Amino acid sequence: MIKHQVNNPEERMILVCCGTGCLANGSGAVYEELCRALEGNDRYQVKTFAKATGCNGLCEKGPLVKIMPDDITYCHVQAEDVSEIVEETLIKGELIKRLMYRDPATKQYYRSHHDTDFYKKQHKVALRNIGEIDPAQVQDYLERGGYQALEKAIKTMTPEEVIEEVLNAGLRGRGGGGFPTGLKWKACAATDKQPRYVICNGDEGDPGAFMDRSILEGDPHTVLEGLIICAYAIGASMGYIYVRDEYDLAVKNLTTAIKDARKCGYLGRNILGSSLSFDIEIVRGGGAFVCGEETALINSIQGNVGEPWDKYIFPTEKGLWEQPTVINNVETWANVPVIINAGSDKFASIGTEGSKGTKVFSLVGKVVNTGLVEVPMGTTLREIIFEIGGGIQKGRQFKAVQTGGPSGGCIPEKLLDLPVDFDTLSQAGSMMGSGGLIVMDDRTCMVEVARYYVNFLAGESCGKCVPCREGISLLLDILTRICEGKGKLEDLDLLESMSKTIQQAALCALGRTAPNPVLSTLQYFRDEYLEHINNHRCPAGVCKELTEFYIDPELCNGCGRCRRKCPADAVTGEKKKAHEIDLSKCITCGECINNCKFQAVKVK
Amino acid sequence: MKIRIDGMETEVTSGETILEAARRAGIDIPTLCYSEAFGGQGVCRFCMVEIEVGGKKRLVASCTYPITEEMEVRTATPAVKEIRRNLVTLLYRRAPDSDLMKKLFQEYNCDRIEPVDPEESCIMCRLCVKACEKVGANAISTVLRGTEKRVATPFDEGSEECVGCSACADICPTGAIPVKEEDGRREIWHRSFEMSRCEECGKHYTTQPVSEHVKEQTELNSSSENICPGCRRKKLAAEMAKVRLHVD
Numbered sequence: 001m002i003k004h005q006v007n008n009p010e011e012r013m014i015l016v017c018c019g020t021g022c023l024a025n026g027s028g029a030v031y032e033e034l035c036r037a038l039e040g041n042d043r044y045q046v047k048t049f050a051k052a053t054g055c056n057g058l059c060e061k062g063p064l065v066k067i068m069p070d071d072i073t074y075c076h077v078q079a080e081d082v083s084e085i086v087e088e089t090l091i092k093g094e095l096i097k098r099l100m101y102r103d104p105a106t107k108q109y110y111r112s113h114h115d116t117d118f119y120k121k122q123h124k125v126a127l128r129n130i131g132e133i134d135p136a137q138v139q140d141y142l143e144r145g146g147y148q149a150l151e152k153a154i155k156t157m158t159p160e161e162v163i164e165e166v167l168n169a170g171l172r173g174r175g176g177g178g179f180p181t182g183l184k185w186k187a188c189a190a191t192d193k194q195p196r197y198v199i200c201n202g203d204e205g206d207p208g209a210f211m212d213r214s215i216l217e218g219d220p221h222t223v224l225e226g227l228i229i230c231a232y233a234i235g236a237s238m239g240y241i242y243v244r245d246e247y248d249l250a251v252k253n254l255t256t257a258i259k260d261a262r263k264c265g266y267l268g269r270n271i272l273g274s275s276l277s278f279d280i281e282i283v284r285g286g287g288a289f290v291c292g293e294e295t296a297l298i299n300s301i302q303g304n305v306g307e308p309w310d311k312y313i314f315p316t317e318k319g320l321w322e323q324p325t326v327i328n329n330v331e332t333w334a335n336v337p338v339i340i341n342a343g344s345d346k347f348a349s350i351g352t353e354g355s356k357g358t359k360v361f362s363l364v365g366k367v368v369n370t371g372l373v374e375v376p377m378g379t380t381l382r383e384i385i386f387e388i389g390g391g392i393q394k395g396r397q398f399k400a401v402q403t404g405g406p407s408g409g410c411i412p413e414k415l416l417d418l419p420v421d422f423d424t425l426s427q428a429g430s431m432m433g434s435g436g437l438i439v440m441d442d443r444t445c446m447v448e449v450a451r452y453y454v455n456f457l458a459g460e461s462c463g464k465c466v467p468c469r470e471g472i473s474l475l476l477d478i479l480t481r482i483c484e485g486k487g488k489l490e491d492l493d494l495l496e497s498m499s500k501t502i503q504q505a506a507l508c509a510l511g512r513t514a515p516n517p518v519l520s521t522l523q524y525f526r527d528e529y530l531e532h533i534n535n536h537r538c539p540a541g542v543c544k545e546l547t548e549f550y551i552d553p554e555l556c557n558g559c560g561r562c563r564r565k566c567p568a569d570a571v572t573g574e575k576k577k578a579h580e581i582d583l584s585k586c587i588t589c590g591e592c593i594n595n596c597k598f599q600a601v602k603v604k
Numbered sequence: 605m606k607i608r609i610d611g612m613e614t615e616v617t618s619g620e621t622i623l624e625a626a627r628r629a630g631i632d633i634p635t636l637c638y639s640e641a642f643g644g645q646g647v648c649r650f651c652m653v654e655i656e657v658g659g660k661k662r663l664v665a666s667c668t669y670p671i672t673e674e675m676e677v678r679t680a681t682p683a684v685k686e687i688r689r690n691l692v693t694l695l696y697r698r699a700p701d702s703d704l705m706k707k708l709f710q711e712y713n714c715d716r717i718e719p720v721d722p723e724e725s726c727i728m729c730r731l732c733v734k735a736c737e738k739v740g741a742n743a744i745s746t747v748l749r750g751t752e753k754r755v756a757t758p759f760d761e762g763s764e765e766c767v768g769c770s771a772c773a774d775i776c777p778t779g780a781i782p783v784k785e786e787d788g789r790r791e792i793w794h795r796s797f798e799m800s801r802c803e804e805c806g807k808h809y810t811t812q813p814v815s816e817h818v819k820e821q822t823e824l825n826s827s828s829e830n831i832c833p834g835c836r837r838k839k840l841a842a843e844m845a846k847v848r849l850h851v852d
């Protein structure tokens with residue numbers, strides 16, 4: 001195995017992002033082209049390698065190529081650009097402006113993405129290795145301190161000490177519930193049954209979320225190391241990694257990692273000379289959102305229908321095959337080696353009183369910079385959306401941010417200074433969930449948003465229990481009616497009353513959280529509901545039946561943009577004169593309002 | 605171990621569910637998906653009760669909650685009643701054509717609600733699936749997910765596994781499974797079965813596959829009889845009377 005030292009001045013390394021996003025945009029070809037160009041070429045001052053890495057969380061800018069130690073980042077690189085990179089940058093040492101990182105907010109060019117606001121404000125713990133190492137090379141992981149935590153645990157700590165350390169670190173589950181990880185391990189270790197199991201939950205069913213995928217693909221060994229440390233702490237004999245079915249690359253990289261870990265003696269019999277014998281198997285997911293719920297996931301591993309059961313006895317006591325089982329989320333596992341290595345105090349020094357460490361968010365929606373963002377717990381929504389995210393696209397107004405995945409809540413502008421952690425988000429009527437952040441602008445109808453998520457949940461509920469299956473169906477019915485202008489005032493009471501029953505009576509957390517999108521929008525955007533019901537008007541101009549657009553002649557300068565964009569030929573007007581919308585032709589698609597640069601198109 | 609249910613002290617064994625303990629103590633908790641034969645399913649949530657453990661209150665499904673520590677159970681708090689009423693509203697909306705839901709809708713004094721399908725009567729309690737499982741046939745199961753979930757045979761076609769025993773239809777609380785018996789044949793779940801006659805009274809009482817199944821089992825015990833449950837009861841009573849005579 002060849003050793004690559006990132007900071008060796010005698011060597012230069014070119015990192016090609018080969019995460020799913022970049023691969024889809026052709027980074028595989030870039031990598032191959034680079035390898036070809038570098039092979040046998042002796043015109044460089046220093047030895048140069050190319051390396052395929054995991055996802056950098058900047059998929060929008062991909063394929064991404066980084067040159068180290070020079071610290072140069074090139075974006076949107078294609079195979080055709082390789083010869084230019086070789087000639088200009090590697091040989092002449094010159095930057096290629098057209099490939100440089102350009103900040104979409106400030107339009108400035110940056111030499112390295114490390115210098116951008118998007119990156120500078122982040123704090124990488126769970127994502128520490130991603131984009132920096134080749135996930136297929138265990139050597140890369142070892143060079144960045146990999147498996148040292150395992151050695152430390154096995155050789156210098158008792159299982160109880162390991163559990164104490166995780167407990168003291170204040171680590172809480174990153175999969176949604178925020179349950180203290182150490183407590184879970186402790187409960188499992190305290191049972192008197194054997195065998196015991198550990199499971200990594202990599203189902204990641206939230207639409208738009210990809211933090212777990214990027215860890216599984218980009219740094220698989222860190223997940224393995226976390227699982228093995230837990231196996232040592234709780235005395236488990238077997239581990240399972242449950243991976244969402246679509247995640248082919250994650251499965252591939254994990255398979256390689258497990259093989260290498262076995263070869264190195266981190267998995268198998270008598271790990272590192274201790275009495276611990278432990279192995280890991282990959283299980284491919286059942287392809288349903290609800291399969292991420294831990295009891296449904298266990299059912300799915302056992303070959304049953306992926307339906308949850310009542311967790312009055314925790315899986316730590318009665319889990320997989322009715323045996324004691326610890327199940328944690330991918331990101332939770334990725335934090336474990338860091339805690340053991342750096343110590344619980346160091347870990348607990350990041351974050352808030354009740355939520356320690358960092359959290360990875362998948363920042364998407366109407367925000368300028370989208371991608372994976374890892375920040376200390378307690379960072380405010382404003383910092384995430386406006387500083388890291390660069391604010392709202394096209395200079396529009398912020399309206400709400402939806403957190404926590406499909407059953408999260410919508411948080412309004414007045415709460416933007418909320419320091420984000422497990423507890424503050426719950427108090428605000430939303431939740432951390434797995435860390436989805438969907439930013440919405442003023443062209444968003446909050447009733448329609450609630451309807452959208454409830455509709456998603458109607459299809460993804462497992463359908464086992466009455467409050468969730470029938471309750472969601474009723475919520476969807478009412479919300480659809482309101483969006484069509486057929487809502488009644490009493491509907492709001494029914495929404496609230498049924499939401500409460502669903503929260504209290506549903507069997508699993510999918511149902512119990514399903515009313516969040518409804519209740520949070522009712523709480524913060526009640527006016528919008530009332531406008532729909534009382535005045536048959538959708539103030540955001542989204543619900544087609546309730547929308548009429550018009551052009552304000554004072555603001556319209558007759559640029560004709562809306563006229564050209566309108567698919568129904570409903571806009572008329574002479575150049576440089578105020579335009580008009582013919583309502584008999586208008587199909588309320590919103591193209592005009594979305595494209596007018598002078599905010600001249602208005603909602604009546 | 606002792607717990608209190610609605611103020612009444614009750615002796616319970618660890619691991620027993622709240623519902624079982626309450627029923628034994630003569631306290632009625634309404635249920636829709638529970639049957640003594642199969643235990644709690646946690647499906648209908650009609651059996652929700654409030655529990656208080658160490659000063660902390662929680663709402664739980666009594667048919668699946670195993671008692672492992674001392675607690676106070678309240679089976680009819682305002683919150684519990686509100687849940688039941690809403691569940692009845694939801695199930696009536698789903699299954700307006702069932703007598704059971706019509707009755708409960710009145711009983712719980714629910715507000716008017718627009719039904720989804722006026723001809724639907726299944727409340728998805730899954731008792732039929734459980735019964736079929738118990739028979740050993742596994743001919744029906746729940747299919748699809750979310751609001752589309754329903755009970756069906758594979759591909760909605762006649763299933764090879766079905767023996768036509770009608771255990772599913774017999775247990776169904778809403779009469780949602782159509783069974784037609786005519787000219788010595790029974791139709792159920794897209795299949796038609798020839799029925800066999802009772803050796804005593806001569807009435808059609810079960811399907812051929814079932815009586816063959818019974819024969820196979822009983823021939824091993826050297827008494828082969830195909831008689832209907834009614835005649836069986838009569839015969840048993842006669843035998844019991846004989847036994848009693850001997851004793852006397």
Ligand SMILES: Cc1cc2nc3c(=O)[nH]c(=O)nc-3n(C[C@H](O)[C@H](O)[C@H](O)COP(=O)(O)O)c2cc1C
Pocket residue numbers: 172173174175176177178179181201202203204205206289290291292293294295327328329330332333434508509510
């Ligand atoms: C509907 C639903 C979907 C879930 N999906 C996931 C998931 O995709 N990944 C995950 O780690 N946890 C998911 N969870 C949470 C798990 O049930 C469980 O709490 C978690 O895996 C525990 O790990 P943690 O303590 O490390 O968070 C989901 C929960 C629900 C109710």
Ligand code: SF4
Pocket residue numbers: 290307308460461462463464465466468469506507508509510511512
């Ligand atoms: S709450 Fe929803 S997802 Fe959970 S068991 Fe009930 S029906 Fe299934």
Ligand code: SF4
Pocket residue numbers: 549562565566567568569570571581585586587588589590591592593
């Ligand atoms: S909303 Fe659509 S149809 Fe109406 S004016 Fe704009 S583009 Fe035309």
Ligand code: SF4
Pocket residue numbers: 725726727728729730731732733755772775776777778779780781
């Ligand atoms: S058919 Fe009857 S028994 Fe089966 S689920 Fe429906 S209501 Fe319950």
Ligand code: FES
Pocket residue numbers: 634635636637638644645646647648649650651652665666667668
């Ligand atoms: S009786 Fe308990 S959930 Fe149905």
